[in-house]
Amino acid sequence: MxxxxxxxxxxxxxxxxxxxxxxxxxxxxxxxxxxxxxxxxxxxxxxxxxxxxxxxxxxxxxxxxxxxxxxxxxxxxxxxxxxxxxxxxLLRPRLRGETLLLWGLAPAVLLTGLLGYAFWARGARRRRPENAASLSESERARLDALLAQDGGTSAGTGSPMKNAR
Missing domain, CATH: 1.10.8.640 (Cytochrome C biogenesis protein)
Structure with a gap:
């Protein structure tokens, strides 16, 4: 204590x-x-x-x-x-004409960054497919066959391929 x-x-x-x-x-x-x-x-x-x-x-x-x-x-x-x-x-300058840039620059940069991120996120959401199509049964069988030919394991097991490239 x-x-x-x-x-x-x-x-x-x-x-x-x-x-x-x-x-x-x-x-x-x-x-x-x-x-x-x-x-x-x-x-x-x-x-x-x-x-x-x-x-x-x-x-x-x-x-x-x-x-x-x-x-x-x-x-x-x-x-x-x-x-x-x-x-x-003064440690905290007064809000006057000549200090307006000093007081306003940091919030302006923050706001610009937030708006830039919002536009980027909105564009990324539009570019992403809404419902990513999963493989059909015939496509999965074809993939398993290709992986088996190449020395990999079955895609349906979830285990990694033996010869990863």
Whole structure:
């Protein structure tokens, strides 16, 4: 049981926020953490500033906390950072004209693939005969005779041919 608890704690994400960076007001600190989770570390690129140990991420965390402490709203803090660093600082870019392609490309590719598969499956179903005719008794007898001549076994037994080609 103790080993499971230790593994669970070790697997939890380690936040890079140092105790000296934290705000004394718990509500402001919670807002700063919420904002930090939305902001990209410009060095690590796929981590939030709260998860990164990079010096630039530390500077951004301090800047966010200064703005929160000064009384800025969440949107004002984000707008300030976007004006300073560009849209790239946001982990989830805003839906705007220049990011429309970014937001729409993945669903468009998925939809195109699904439609392509649907048309392919529909065409394959049309090409397949509805009722594949089975061999008549005379055809089965002829096949058995040919297989026996060739050294194979009877087709009616279901066993493989001896000399498969």
């Amino acid at each position: 103790l080993a499971a608890i230790v593994l669970a704690v070790a697997a939890a994400p380690a936040f890079a926020v140092n105790p000296g960076e934290q705000l004394s007001d718990p509500a402001q600190e919670a807002r700063a953490r919420e904002l930090g989770a939305e902001l990209r570390c410009m060095v690590c690129q796929n981590q939030s500033i709260d998860d990164s140990d990079a010096p630039l991420a530390k500077d951004l965390r301090v800047l966010v906390r200064e703005r929160v402490k000064a009384g800025d709203s969440n949107s004002e803090v984000l707008d300030y950072l976007v004006s300073r660093y560009g849209e790239f600082v």
